[in-house]
Amino acid sequence: MSELPHILVVDDHREIREAMTRYLKKNGMRATSARDAVDMDAKLANGRYDLIVLDVMMPGEDGLSVCRRLSASGSMPILMLTALGGETDRIVGLEIGADDYLSKxxxxxxxxxxxxxxxxxxTKVEPFAGKLSGRRIAFADWILDTDSRVLSNAEGMQIDLTGSEFKLLTILLEHPRFVLSRDQLLDLSTGRAPSVFDRTIDNQISRLRRKIELDPSRPRIVTTVRGGGYCLAADVRELS
Amino acid sequence: MSELPHILVVDDHREIREAMTRYLKKNGMRATSARDAVDMDAKLANGRYDLIVLDVMMPGEDGLSVCRRLSASGSMPILMLTALGGETDRIVGLEIGADDYLSKxxxxxxxxxxxxxxxxxxTKVEPFAGKLSGRRIAFADWILDTDSRVLSNAEGMQIDLTGSEFKLLTILLEHPRFVLSRDQLLDLSTGRAPSVFDRTIDNQISRLRRKIELDPSRPRIVTTVRGGGYCLAADVRELS
DNA sequence: AGCGCCTGTTACACTTCGTTACAAATCTCT
DNA sequence: AGAGATTTGTAACGAAGTGTAACAGGCGCT
Incomplete structure (x- = not known):
């Protein structure tokens, strides 16, 4: 399991932003592009990013204004793209909070x-166990300690979960009784996009079931929705 | 950093370094100059600096070599000065740990x-030991005295941490329940960029675990996120 | 009933990580 | 300054975890 940093590239030139996202993807990153500030805001509202690459010269709201806004509202790292010779832009950008710049x-x-x-x-914007961090979570006959990644039950049985199993389980636990598609689970747990016939999640679910189900061949906790995905079919409660 | 930041300017051209130090002093900083690497080393041995401005092209030991050396020995921020068009110098400098560059x-x-x-x-990433000297930090069953670098627990056991172990632990303590990558931990603890198959952090984590975990082969305090890095899986509290 | 699609599982190759040992670097003491 | 002790980084090996490929069985549609 590997979480790739997710970069949002904001540039009004299509060729540039497409070339950039392609290159970033080839270098161990997820990359999404936006053509302007409005498109960027929509992307930011719907997803989580680790850094923004931001062009200064854009129609509509310009890059300096965006940079000022983003710096004021949080700790999102910003790398600004300037025109050659755009020295004033660079200096002002740095002064208002950009982390770095690069000249085209x-x-x-x-x-x-x-x-x-x-x-x-x-640092990442989210702890490893997400919203459940630091808690003990009760579901079905299990109690999950999110710090130690240990499952325990009333008989005193203790089961260590691997990183992947744990991440998958916490995602399901955050959405009890909701069907999560394989693509959603893959995105939320690893950040990667699925390949053509991707069976990663199926395999991991099988492994998780082997650890937590009374009879893994007739799962009662993590259920399958054919054509839909998987569902945590239990009540979930925080213990502490 | 309660007082004016102190900048060390290293450049073999006297007019340049004098102009720089004068300008920096006019802009809310203390500034000291050094003409080459030897002079810089003497200055570093006798005083404390917040950042080094370092020329790439210098007689004697060149700027890239100095940068590599400084990055390896601590977390001193470095801004490199390059010739116009010195792109390879810039990229390599960034890859070996420089914080930024500027073209003459x-x-x-x-x-x-x-x-x-x-x-x-x-300043955002200053660890406890730097900013919160004299504090005692409670986590898991341990109390860390940041002055003495001694860990103690309720049974009265006392454990001395080495410099590296202490630094690594304080960085993890500053970000409870967040995954910190090996690159991040290396950067934050030593200031250097990783070599190709760098296992330094793994080794140091193994050593730290031997000291603080009940069962180091099944760590509960410093947990591993495969493909991600390491995570301090406990509540953290300051005692004084 | 037949067929195609979807899902579960197993096995294996590969990657990542933990540990040990040793060399190099640094620190401490005389 | 030098010797010894301690700390740190590198290399090597083995263990654990993960993703892919293949096969089999079940499900749903015609």
Whole structure:
């Protein structure tokens, strides 16, 4: 299991943003593009990003204004793209809170090096166990300790979950009785997009069931919705 | 950083370094200059600095070598000065741990903006030991005395941590329940960028676990997230 | 009933991680 | 300054975890 950093590339030139996202994807990152500030805001409202690459010159709301806004509202790292010679833009951007800048045209290798350097210094926006962090969670006959990743039951049985099993289970526990598709589960647990005939989640669910179901061949806790995905079919309660 | 940041400017051209230090002093900073690596080392041995501005092209030991050395020995922020078009120098510098670069000739205002941007970033990640000297930190069954670097528990057991173990632990303690990648931990604890198959952090974590975990082969305090890094899985509290 | 699709499972290859041992670097003491 | 002790980083090996491929069985539609 590996969580890839997710980069949002905001640039009004389609060729540029497509080339950038392609290159970032080739270098161990998820990349999503937005053509302007409005598109960016919509993307930010619907997803979680680790860093924004932001063009200064854009129609509508310009990059400096966006940078000011983002810096004021949180700790999202920002790498700004400026025109060659756009020195004032660079200075003002840095002064209002951008983490770095790069002048167009730029070497994509430098873009990746700069992004990695910024990410090295920033923390993720979410703890590993998400909203359940630090809690003990009761469901079915199990109690999950989210710190130790240990499942225990009334008979005193204790089961260690692997990282992947644990992540998958916490995602299901955060949405009791909701069907989550395989693509959703893959995205939420690993951040990667599915390949063509991806069976990763099925395999992990099988492994999880082997650990938590009374009879894994007739699952009662993690149920399958054919054509839909998987569902945590139990009440969920926090113990502490 | 309660008082004015102190910048060390390393450049072999006297006019340049004098102009820089003068300008920095006019902009709310203390500034000291050094003409080469030897002079810089002497200055570093006798004083404390918040950031180094480092020219790439210097007689004697060159800037890239100095950068590599400084990154390896601590978390001193470095802003590198490159010749116009010195792109390879920039990329390699960033890859070995420099925080930023600037091409000569540059606008002094941009220099100040960049220095401030770096300082803004670096003060954000100051570990307990730096900012909260004299504190005692409680986590799991341990109490850490940040002055003495001694861990103690309710049974009266006392454990001395080495410098590296202590630094690593305080970084984890600063971000309870967040996954910190190996690259992040390496950067935050030593300031250097990872080599290709770097296992330094793994080894240090193994050593730390041997000291603090009940059963180091089944760690409960410092947990591993496969493909992600390490996580301090406990509540953290300051005692004084 | 037949067929195609969907799902569960097993096995295996590969990746990642833990640990040990040793060399190199650093620290401490005389 | 030098010797010894301690700490830290690197290399190697083995264990654990993960994703892919293949096969079989079940389900739903015609």
């Amino acid at each position: 045209p730029f070497n994509p290798r430098e873009l990746v090096a700069r992004i990695k350097s910024i990410l090295r210094r920033s | 000739p540059f606008n002094p205002r941009e220099l100040v903006a960049r220095i401030k941007s770096i300082l803004r970033r670096s």
